[in-house]
Amino acid sequence: MPFFAEFRPVSSVNVGPPARCVRGASRTSGPDPRRGLTLSRSRRKNNLGAGRGGRGTAGGACVPPFAHSGPRKRVNVADLLANYTIVQRIGTGARSQIYEVVRVETGERFALKRVIREPHEDDRFLIQALDEYEVSSKFNHASLRKAYDCHRVKRWMRLQEVQVLLELVNGVSLEKHRQTDLNRIVDVFVAVASGLDALHxxxxVHADMKPNNVLITSAGAVKIIDFGQSCPIGHRKQRIQGTADYIAPEQVDRHPLTRQTDVFNFGATLYWVLTGKAFPTKIVKHELGGHNIVDPTPRKHIPTPQDLMPEIPAALSRTVMDCCAERPSDRPRDMKQVLSRLDVVKHVLDRRKSAGEQDIKVSEVGDPIEGSDNRKPGAKA
Known part of the structure; x- marks a missing residue:
């Protein structure tokens, strides 16, 4: 069992003025950011694995609070959110780095996501960070990770960096710590479905639901994170976006995304948690080069969760397979229907328990999955 740090609920956070997105390299009001930020003097070991993407003292030389695996890069104090102290780097993602920060005036802790443009890159990852703030700053649901502030850095009239201040979640992803108790799995996915219903x-739509984007805290709270690919219901994306093991057919075909898109991603995620195997999607890996390619062949003869583990209730197995139906019209209409089906599954499990049956445990063995991150089990995010 990985170690969990204490979870700080959203309700306990006092962030002062309403969330806002600030343009430019410094705030338009408030203290001078060069005086408002103090970096930790201690150098912390960077014990995070090398990942994909992303990359003192106040008022002078800036010493990063962690050890780089390569040459150290200076942190530009004027570019960081004013009034916050960096504690440590806690993760990396697609062109982003995530830090734990402390608000100097109150001592409250947050996560700060920094997305920095790499040379010769377009705005894609910067836009995703802005989209995440645009969506998650409106949240008021216990299962959705909230954003509180946003800061844009421009140089020579060009957007170079986006910083998003987020709720700090001390927990572990389903990818890193796959649940094995069936009753607990159903409870987790009830919370996920409730959060997605609120989003809808x-x-x-979330558009990238997967085990890596569901965090579980030591108190048992469930948090959906990473809304960089979220978009309005009905939006049609110009490129294929998603994670290969969980992507819906309409995402691959670049059709409009609907509630049923998240239903598919949700079902594929639940399929992996129950079986330890990836649900076959229209994105497959080339046998030679390992590159993802589109497979237009209809998916047939996919084993159900109950085929792979007979103890799984038929109602749960059918729900998963219906969520992962090829055509959106064949899936549950929305998360309310999914929640209704999961409620039936909970009643089945309760009856089994009342009859004296032992709790069902799914196998801890699973296939490696797409979309992993560089957070350690039990890490903050």
């Missing part, structure tokens, strides 16, 4: 009621 706001008019957005």
């Amino acid at each position: 009621e706001m008019g957005y």
